[in-house]
Amino acid sequence: MPSPSEFYRQTFQEQTSLAEKYTQRYERLALVRLVVFIGWLAAVIVLITTNFFWGLGFLILTVPVLVWGVRHHLALRRAGEDASILAGLADGESRALNHDFGHFEDGKAFLNSAHPYALDLDIFGRHSLFQYVNRTVTAPGQARLAEHLLSGLTEEGRARTQVQGKVLGDMPDWCLRFRTIGHELNDDIRHFERLLTWLDRPAVVSGRWESLALLLAPFLSLASLVYMLFVGPWYVGALGLVPAILMLRKYKEIIPREHAYTAEMGTLLSRYAALLEHISTLPGEQRVGEGVSPALRTLSYRISQLDVRYNPFVMLLELGGLWSLQWLRKLDVWRAEYREELPRWLDTLAETDALVSWATLRHNHPGWTDAEWTEDPIFEARSLGHPLLSPAGRVTNDLSMRTDGHIHLVTGSNMAGKSTWLRTVGINIVLANAGAPTCSLHLRLRPLQVWTSMRTQDDLSESTSSFYAELKRLKAIIGAVSDPDQQVFFLLDEILKGTNSRDRHTGSRALIRQLIRERGAGIIATHDLELAALENEPGSRVENYAMEVQTDGDQLTFDYKLHPGVCQSFNATALMARMGIDIPEEEIRLRHD
Structure with missing residues (x-):
């Protein structure tokens, strides 16, 4: 079998050629059809005026042939249209292989921001998973x-x-x-x-009288018309329309x-x-x-x-x-x-x-793989990538963790790829749960229900601040984790970001410990490096991972790779300086030291 790109290229060329051929044949036959019809009409007129029965016989013999010809002519047009449509579909798939899939329906009507993960994982809308797959x-x-x-x-x-x-x-x-x-x-x-x-x-229509009226109505109407035209008076003949009028009034x-x-x-x-x-x-x-x-x-x-x-x-x-x-x-x-x-x-x-x-x-995507399902509380992935990122720039990572009360804590600087990694994991679980291939070389896990808290926003209609909206979301996640009938895998990005640093740190530690007690599992991305100390507590089920950035003067280099340990690089001050914020050099040196 040819590669996908070769298949679509060949299909596009073949169907484009067919469409042109059918269109040319249709246009040529259109002129023939007009000439034949004029000749046929002239023959009918001549024969009928000469001998009515000859003309009638000619009509009976030739009308089916004309109908067949018209149908054949219209079939050519339909074949040309189908070939043109098929060529367009093949061209659309070629564009999709080059990561241009904006011409597909995005399914935004299905988006519900209260869903456990639809908003945060870009399931619907522009440049969404639905648009990519649909x-x-x-x-x-x-x-x-x-x-x-x-x-x-x-x-x-x-x-x-x-x-x-x-x-x-x-x-x-x-x-x-x-x-x-x-x-x-x-x-x-x-x-x-x-x-x-x-x-x-x-x-x-189920009654006997109604059924009888439906049966007799055409005959009564025809009889009324004949009576009014040829017998009279008309108002007597109109009585035959009374049953129909009564039925129409009733219904x-x-x-x-x-x-x-x-x-x-x-x-x-x-x-x-x-x-x-x-x-x-x-x-x-x-x-x-x-x-x-x-x-x-x-x-x-x-x-x-x-x-x-x-x-x-x-x-x-x-x-x-x-x-x-x-x-x-x-x-x-x-x-x-x-x-x-x-x-x-x-x-x-x-x-x-x-x-x-x-x-x-x-x-x-013949290189994508189906998930391997297991009853063991594990999540193993090799070369896990985000399907909505172009293959040319897609960076993959491996993942190995237990899903019975274990948490990966990912620290990293701004733009290092933490949020993208969370979405990568979540969107591949969604694909696996749908029975679809995943963007990975290997994926082994037990069935998991994804919950996310990444894009909580304020709601003016409910007078809800973004911080309170996040608290409501976290409450829903805690409830799902506490449900013994659910195996929840949560993805949290910068939890409790709407409050001061002290409250955020205290609340985050308490939340992590509660999620572990409830046997929840997931990944938490954070800038709070102090949370990394949870890994060193006795019996800890927290593992630290980091996504680093290399700085060379005002140049930033991201590798988007996941590394064990705690983030050692920072880029916020460098980014602010590049945006024109005047930061003293000693502050920058102190930050990096």
Whole structure:
């Protein structure tokens, strides 16, 4: 198999060439189609004026051929459009391999600042993990992918996602074709939710009298029209419209209310059917049952016919045959037959849509590895890197610690990479919990629930200061750590930074000791070097690590590597001096001494 970059480059070139070929053929045939139609119309006129039956026979024989030709011509246009879309998708993946992924949906609507880690770990929003991973084409699939990132999966779910992700990861052309079918679907989760609500609603037309009225309405309306036109008087013939008028009056509020549950889903369901038909080509357990696509296309068609209510001339159809009620009745029949199956089909679609994103991640990063799960309270990683950093500048580190009441205390100067290291660890746990590959050469851990406190902010709507917001966050983390049903791994950056240095140090020591007593585990980044003394206490479960910076005059050199011990370098004064703050030389020397 070619490398990801080579695969996408070849796909882009092949599909661009196909798109050009189909477009040229379509444009050439457009002229032929016009000439043929003019000739056909002339022949029809001549034959009918010469001999009506010859003209009629000519029409019967040639109309199917013309319809076939038009369909073939339109198929060329669709093929060209699909090839162009596929080429664009391949080009987008080539850009993503070069760490340009801003053209993908960022999922900011899923962001909840109260979530245990979503805000601090950049799960959603611009340049987020969701944007990096997301290749979904449906609203349900996008919601499912967000759910994977927010909640993780069960042990069974992780194993299934890994196995199926590997299968699809070796089928990048299948994934691109899936995304081509769903391209520009303009889906909306609200339509999806209304459709599921519609499934549980009772039948609209169920009474005997109503059923009889639906059956007779078209015939009565036709008879009334004939009577008014050819027999008269018109007001006598209009009596045949009375049943339809009474039915419309009875259901005048019910029809729009029922239509609201399915409005705008006709076209979407047609595309859903095409996606499920494509899913049915997968091997093994991922196959969709027979008849799914036709059933969904039938539902799509019936909903689209109900959408005719938006036509300004719909009243003629309503009086002529109770149009809306006729299609609501047909929708009742469909709902009764497929009430149990539809949620399962849509769940398969959403799960596969999310799976395409994970499979694409695997294909694009063959060097990433799956987490190895264990019941032992350990966290081991080799060459752990942050996936949102460009591979060219990404610095990796190793990690080895117990997760039953142990803490890594990371000290370091400003900009040394402490916060990035915390996010690196957290975001890879999130990937592992979702059954996705991790940005590492090796990762072994037990299932962990991540909690973070890194970006606490004040809230004017609640009159909450940033310090109080942080205290609330820490209280939530303590509660999670104290829960025996959770295995919490916390990531804390500069705890209690909103108060004075003495209170901060006292509170930080107390918090660390409490978290250890509760058997919590995690990493704490801090500038408070005095906290490093906790490592030397009897029975200590604190280990010191540092991220250093080298200074040469006003030049700073960062290696972003994790080293055992306590930070020995400082750069705050150097940075302030570079920003124009006049600091006496003796203060700088004293600080470095």
